[in-house]
Amino acid sequence: xxxxxxxxxxxxxxxxxxxxxxxxxxxxxxxxxxxxxxxxxxxxxxxxxxxxxxxxxxxxxxxxxxxxxxxxxxxxxxxxxxxxxxxxxxxxxxxxxxxxxxxxxxxxxxxxxxxxxxxxxxxxxxxxxxxxxxxxxxxxxxxxxxxxxxxxxxxxxxxxxxxxxxxxxxxxxxxxxxxxxxxxxxxxxxxxxxxxxxxxxxxxxxxxxxxxxxxxxxxxxxxxxxxxxxxxxxxxxxxxxxxxxxxxxxxxxxxxxxxxxxxxxxxxxxxxxxxxxxxxxxxxxxxxxxxxxxxxxxxxxxxxxxxxxxxxxxxxxxxxxxxxxxxxxxxxxxxxxxxxxxxxxxxxxxxxxxxxxxxxxxxxxxxxxxxxxxxxxxxxxxxxxxxxxxxxxxxxxxxxxxxxxxxxxxxxxxxxxxxxxxxxxxxxxxxxxxxxxxxxxxxxxxxxxxxxxxxxxxxxxxxxxxxxxxxxxxxxxxxxxxxxxxxxxxxxxxxxxxxxxxxxxxxxxxxxxxxxxxxxxxxxxxxxxxxxxxxxxxxxxxxxxxxxxxxxxxxxxxxxxxxxxxxxxxxxxxxxxxxxxxxxxxxxxxxxxxxxxxxxxxxxxxxxxxxxxxxxxxxxxxxxxxxxxxxxxxxxxxxxxxxxxxxxxxxxxxxxxxxxxxxxxxxxxxxxxxxxxxxxxxxxxxxxxxxxxxxxxxxxxxxxxxxxxxxxxxxxxxxxxxxxxxxxxxxxx
Numbered sequence: 001x002x003x004x005x006x007x008x009x010x011x012x013x014x015x016x017x018x019x020x021x022x023x024x025x026x027x028x029x030x031x032x033x034x035x036x037x038x039x040x041x042x043x044x045x046x047x048x049x050x051x052x053x054x055x056x057x058x059x060x061x062x063x064x065x066x067x068x069x070x071x072x073x074x075x076x077x078x079x080x081x082x083x084x085x086x087x088x089x090x091x092x093x094x095x096x097x098x099x100x101x102x103x104x105x106x107x108x109x110x111x112x113x114x115x116x117x118x119x120x121x122x123x124x125x126x127x128x129x130x131x132x133x134x135x136x137x138x139x140x141x142x143x144x145x146x147x148x149x150x151x152x153x154x155x156x157x158x159x160x161x162x163x164x165x166x167x168x169x170x171x172x173x174x175x176x177x178x179x180x181x182x183x184x185x186x187x188x189x190x191x192x193x194x195x196x197x198x199x200x201x202x203x204x205x206x207x208x209x210x211x212x213x214x215x216x217x218x219x220x221x222x223x224x225x226x227x228x229x230x231x232x233x234x235x236x237x238x239x240x241x242x243x244x245x246x247x248x249x250x251x252x253x254x255x256x257x258x259x260x261x262x263x264x265x266x267x268x269x270x271x272x273x274x275x276x277x278x279x280x281x282x283x284x285x286x287x288x289x290x291x292x293x294x295x296x297x298x299x300x301x302x303x304x305x306x307x308x309x310x311x312x313x314x315x316x317x318x319x320x321x322x323x324x325x326x327x328x329x330x331x332x333x334x335x336x337x338x339x340x341x342x343x344x345x346x347x348x349x350x351x352x353x354x355x356x357x358x359x360x361x362x363x364x365x366x367x368x369x370x371x372x373x374x375x376x377x378x379x380x381x382x383x384x385x386x387x388x389x390x391x392x393x394x395x396x397x398x399x400x401x402x403x404x405x406x407x408x409x410x411x412x413x414x415x416x417x418x419x420x421x422x423x424x425x426x427x428x429x430x431x432x433x434x435x436x437x438x439x440x441x442x443x444x445x446x447x448x449x450x451x452x453x454x455x456x457x458x459x460x461x462x463x464x465x466x467x468x469x470x471x472x473x474x475x476x477x478x479x480x481x482x483x484x485x486x487x488x489x490x491x492x493x494x495x496x497x498x499x500x501x502x503x504x505x506x507x508x509x510x511x512x513x514x515x516x517x518x519x520x521x522x523x524x525x526x527x528x529x530x531x532x533x534x535x536x537x538x539x540x541x542x543x544x545x546x547x548x549x550x551x552x553x554x555x556x557x558x559x560x561x562x563x564x565x566x567x568x569x570x571x572x573x574x575x576x577x578x579x580x581x582x583x584x585x586x587x588x589x590x591x592x593x594x595x596x597x598x599x600x601x602x603x604x605x606x607x608x609x610x611x612x613x614x615x616x617x618x619x620x621x622x623x624x625x626x627x628x629x630x631x632x633x634x635x636x637x638x639x640x641x642x643x644x645x646x647x648x649x650x651x652x653x654x655x656x657x658x659x660x661x662x663x664x665x666x667x668x669x670x671x672x673x674x675x676x677x678x679x680x681x682x683x684x685x686x687x688x689x690x691x692x693x694x695x696x697x698x699x700x701x702x703x704x705x706x707x708x709x710x711x712x713x714x715x716x717x718x719x720x721x722x723x724x725x726x727x728x729x730x731x732x733x
Contacts (some may be wrong), residue, residue, distance in 0.1 A: 001082045001125060001680040002712050003042075008076040010044070011037040011066040024708035026715045026723050035716035036140070039686045040066055042714075043138060045078050045091055046122035047130040049099045063098045074098040079107055082125060082680070087113060089121065126681035136672045137681050139688045176595045183588045191584040198577035201570050208564045211557045218554040225547040232540040238526055239533040247512035254505040261501040265494040272484075272491035275468050281485045284464055288478045291457055298450050306443045309436035312429040315422065317410050323430040330423025333407055334416040340404040343397070353382040613671050620667035624699045625660065632664055640668055659691040666700065670707065682712040689715075689722065698725055 006018045013034050018027075029035050040062060053061035068074055075092040076099075086107040094101040102118035105111060116124055123129055128136070184191045275281065318326050358376065411419045458474065465472045469480035564570075617632040621642065631643040633650060641650040642664050653661040666688060673683060683704075689697050701722060704713055715722065 001080060001682070003078060003080045003682060003714075004086075005079040006038065006041065006045075006076065007078075008038070008041045009068050009072050010041045010074055010076055012069050013037055013041065014068065014070055014072075020712070020714065022708075022712060024705050024713045024715065024726075026717065026726060028717050028720055028723050031718050033718075035718065036686050037066065039138070039140070039684050039714075039716060041076055042078070042684060043130075043134070044099055045076055045089060046125065047133075048091075048102075048118055048121075049074075051097055051100075067098070080125075087116075089116070091118075127678040128676075128681060132676070133681060136669055136677045137683045139666070139669055139683070139685045176591060180588065180591050180595065183584055183591070191581065191588055194577055194581045194584060198574060198581060201574040201577060204564055205570050205574070207560060208570075211561045211564075215554060215557045215561070218550055218557065222547065222550050222554065225543055225550060228543050229540065229547060232536060232543055235526075235531070236533070236536045236540055239531070239536060242526065243533060244515055245518075248515055248518075251505075251508050251512055251515075254501075254508040258498070258501040258505045261494070261498040265491075265498045268487070268491040268494040272487045275484050275488050275491075278485065278488040278492055281481060281488055284461065285478070285481045285485055287461055288465075288481060291454070291461060292478070295454055295458075298447075298454055301447060302451070306440050306447070308440055309433060312433050315412075315426060318423070318426045323427045323434070326423050326427045326430065330411075330419050333411070334419045337404055337407055337416045337419065340400040340407070353378075613675055616674055617664075617668045617671035620670050620703060621664050623703060624663045624667055624696055626695065626699065629660075629664060632667060634668055640664060659693065659696070662688070662691045663696055663700070670703065673707070673711075679711045682714060683707065684714045684716075686716045687718060689717065690719070694721065694725075697721065698729075701725055702729075 002022060003020050005020065007015065008018075009015050011034070012032070016034070018038055027035065027038075044062065044066070049062050051063055053063065055061055055064065063074075066074065073093040075090075077088060077090045079086065079088050081087075088105055088107045090103045091099040092101045093099060100118070102121065104113040104116035104121065106113065122133065126133055126137075181189060183189050276284075318329070321329060408414065408418075411422050413419045413422055462472065462474060462477055465477045465481055468484060469477070472480040614631075614633055617634065618630050621632050622628075622630040622645070627645055629642045630645045631650070633641045633643075635641070640653050642653065642656070643650040653664055656664070673681075685704075689700055692700055704715065705726070707713060717723075
């Protein structure tokens with residue numbers, strides 16, 4: 001068989017196509033490119049998807065793991081060449097069953113292939129069951145090791161016995177087991193049926209003899225039970241009448257208690273008539289207490305009063321001035337002092353002009369006397385005003401100095417900064433005095449407001465209290481409210497007790513249920529001590545059940561005696577069945593001995609699996625490991641051991657390196673494929689050589705290329721070295 005093309009919507013494969021050729025196909029792709037997905041797709045297309053598989057720790061079922069990433073339906077097609085015909089296989093998802101819809105047809109004509117179904121497709125095309133193929137020709141990187149499987153063991157066991165697949169221990173053992181089960185299997189089979197019928201006939205004969213005696217005993221038992229039933233029925237009726245009267249008394253007592261509480265409630269409601277709810281009364285009482293506490297605090301503050309601050313001592317210069325006026329006056333006087341202390345301005349131009357004119361007159365005195373006279377007159381005209389101005393300046397300076405001394409004397413200061421300092425001190429004292437006086441006025445206002453608020457709050461609360469206590473005064477209002485609270489609490493408590501009494505009455509009435517009217521007859525006498533009603537009812541029910549059972553048994557005995565049949569015929573049938581059971585038992589013993597003999601022979605043959613398989617696996621292991629290991633032993637439980645070429649003892653593969661173990665497992669699988677797997681089934685390897693070193697990889701590829709002469713091989717790998725080696729060794733096999 002040859003797979004030509006695969007098209008898949010499966011896992012990460014989105015309608016992708018994979019074309020294959022004869023022999024060895026090395027498919028190189030990086031991780032996460034879909035190699036394992038293609039392998040799983042091939043298995044799903046041929047054998048389907050197990051929808052019953054469930055998720056486990058570290059493993060997802062195929063229906064979940066390979067759900068298409070784009071959300072599309074899981075589906076695919078495989079085109080292949082099988083026995084000279086081009087056929088196509090299609091699977092699509094049907095409802096909630098992934099890959100559940102199956103179709104097989106001739107590729108060229110489209111004619112359906114009815115002999116291929118969803119259930120038998122893989123076994124028909126590959127010639128083996130799914131479990132056998134997964135343990136032989138379908139090799140994953142993480143699945144090289146072998147696990148036990150009944151179908152694979154049957155195929156290998158046939159190699160142990162005859163070397164032929166049509167005759168094996170399992171088939172012979174199944175045939176013997178079927179024959180044994182035909183005669184006896186638990187409670188079914190010919191022998192148990194004959195024994196059961198013989199026992200039935202014997203029981204019928206014994207029953208005919210026993211039924212007469214049993215019928216007499218049952219009639220006596222029936223009379224005894226009927227008498228007991230009548231006696232217990234009378235006693236139970238008397239107990240129930242007494243219980244009814246007791247319930248009636250309980251109900252009357254509960255009703256009387258309810259009526260009593262209702263009367264007490266009416267009294268309390270009358271006493272509390274017109275009162276607000278309890279919550280409002282309690283809140284009013286709390287407000288009164290709070291008001292009293294605030295009044296005591298206000299009274300204490302009023303007794304202390306508010307002290308009026310004294311006006312600070314005032315210098316005469318600042319008498320009658322406000323703080324702002326003090327600052328303005330001081331600034332004005334300081335500026336005036338600065339002006340008085342500045343030098344008096346003198347004219348400098350006239351003296352200079354007089355000097356210039358005098359000098360010019362001296363120069364022109366000899367050259368031009370008339371001009372000199374004019375210049376001299378001009379010099380005198382300038383000098384006289386200058387002298388008069390200087391006299392006025394000295395007089396003004398003296399007056400300014402006297403005014404400055406008088407001004408400083410008023411402030412008692414030495415300079416302008418002293419004036420400003422005195423003004424700042426006075427202003428600060430005035431501001432502090434104003435602040436203290438304002439604070440005092442504020443406190444007086446606050447006390448007045450508190451007094452007004454207290455009086456208003458007192459009047460408000462008193463008005464609320466007088467709504468239900470008109471005679472309450474300022475001194476008696478709290479007492480009146482407290483009394484109202486007590487009356488309301490008594491009323492609420494009475495309401496609660498009345499409600500509880502009513503609930504008890506209703507509970508008793510519900511518990512006792514409807515009561516029959518009193519009969520007026522005296523209660524019957526009861527034994528002493530009085531028995532429990534439930535016990536009497538249980539005894540009566542048991543007596544009636546026993547009486548019914550006794551009547552049924554008596555009727556059954558009578559019917560059996562009438563329908564048992566002729567005792568002579570039953571005896572003849574018993575003798576016939578006894579002979580039949582003896583014959584079947586001898587056959588059963590003979591078959592059991594044959595199976596025990598077969599088991600002993602099989603145990604002797606199967607101490608190891610087929611020598612052919614082990615020998616072939618050893619040859620392949622030697623080629624794959626460079627003759628490092630030449631003997632491989634496969635036990636019946638599918639464990640593998642190997643012995644080095646020059647070694648003495650065999651070792652389990654778990655004791656070897658991971659790469660060596662993979663190589664020996666691959667050798668065993670190739671041997672199984674050679675002996676137990678037909679050439680129709682392709683060999684699929686998914687990164688199976690990843691742990692091989694280059695030398696052993698080359699040996700494995702050489703073996704695979706030889707195997708590819710008779711079967712198609714798909715080698716998926718994430719490395720380029722396999723393809724490179726094959727390209728560099730085109731003629732080796």
